[in-house]
Amino acid sequence: MKLNCVVVDDSSLQRMVIAKLVNNHPNLHLVGDFSNAIEAKNCMTVHTVDLIFLDVEMPVISGFDFIDGLKIKPQVIFITSKAEYALKAFDYDATDYLQKPIVLERFNASVKRALDFHMLKRENQEEEGEHIFIKSNLKKLKVYTNKIKWIEAYGDYVKVVTEEDTNLVLSTMKSFEKDLSRDKFIRVHKSYIINIDKVERFNSKFAEIGVTKIPLSRNKKEDLIKALAIA
Numbered sequence: 001m002k003l004n005c006v007v008v009d010d011s012s013l014q015r016m017v018i019a020k021l022v023n024n025h026p027n028l029h030l031v032g033d034f035s036n037a038i039e040a041k042n043c044m045t046v047h048t049v050d051l052i053f054l055d056v057e058m059p060v061i062s063g064f065d066f067i068d069g070l071k072i073k074p075q076v077i078f079i080t081s082k083a084e085y086a087l088k089a090f091d092y093d094a095t096d097y098l099q100k101p102i103v104l105e106r107f108n109a110s111v112k113r114a115l116d117f118h119m120l121k122r123e124n125q126e127e128e129g130e131h132i133f134i135k136s137n138l139k140k141l142k143v144y145t146n147k148i149k150w151i152e153a154y155g156d157y158v159k160v161v162t163e164e165d166t167n168l169v170l171s172t173m174k175s176f177e178k179d180l181s182r183d184k185f186i187r188v189h190k191s192y193i194i195n196i197d198k199v200e201r202f203n204s205k206f207a208e209i210g211v212t213k214i215p216l217s218r219n220k221k222e223d224l225i226k227a228l229a230i231a
Helices: 012-024 037-044 063-068 083-091 104-128 173-177 221-230
Strands: 003-008 028-034 051-055 075-080 096-099 131-136 139-144 148-154 157-162 166-170 185-189 192-195 206-209 212-215
Touching: 003 012, 003 037, 003 104, 012 028, 012 051, 028 037, 037 063, 051 063, 063 075, 075 083, 075 104, 083 096, 096 104, 131 166, 148 173, 148 212, 173 185, 173 192, 185 212, 185 221, 192 206, 192 212
Parallel strands: 003 028, 003 051, 051 075, 075 096
Antiparallel strands: 131 139, 148 157, 148 192, 157 166, 185 192, 206 212
């Protein structure tokens, strides 16, 4: 098994060092190395990337801003010369955090962590279905997307309603929507995203999930009809 990787660092010397480490590792495949986030993002629209080696401090777009702008988020190993970014890095669910200068033994340990996580994620998806992680009440929860009924805007939070329970997540609807499959979830109103597999009936004004009526925006009925037809 090999993980497809990109290296993003504005220092040409650091890119060369990390790229060499990637190329010498039997379980890594270097897709490309880039001096800025824009070039890396363009590459990732064409190629599947499993792991990013990412510098934090870069001109124009920082490493954190780059991750914020990705719709599909691969694993990330942050690389920087400053230890003070470590806490924020793990707020971004970083796989690891490497401090420059990079030592081979420490690099290999980070890669092993990424490989283990990749295998675990793949096994879970095969056995239990697709899932996402949400943070609610200071806890990180694993939520299977096939059990989500709808997502509702709730002030500065979004309310995630599943078959078992309801959780509040500090997020915007736009940001949360990025983590959901477009094949199964559709934004039917500025305040609602629904799982199309849970829709029992609908009319020009509402989609019904159980006893709950979800309002439909005027221009969303046709989108829902198309989505249900494909599903």
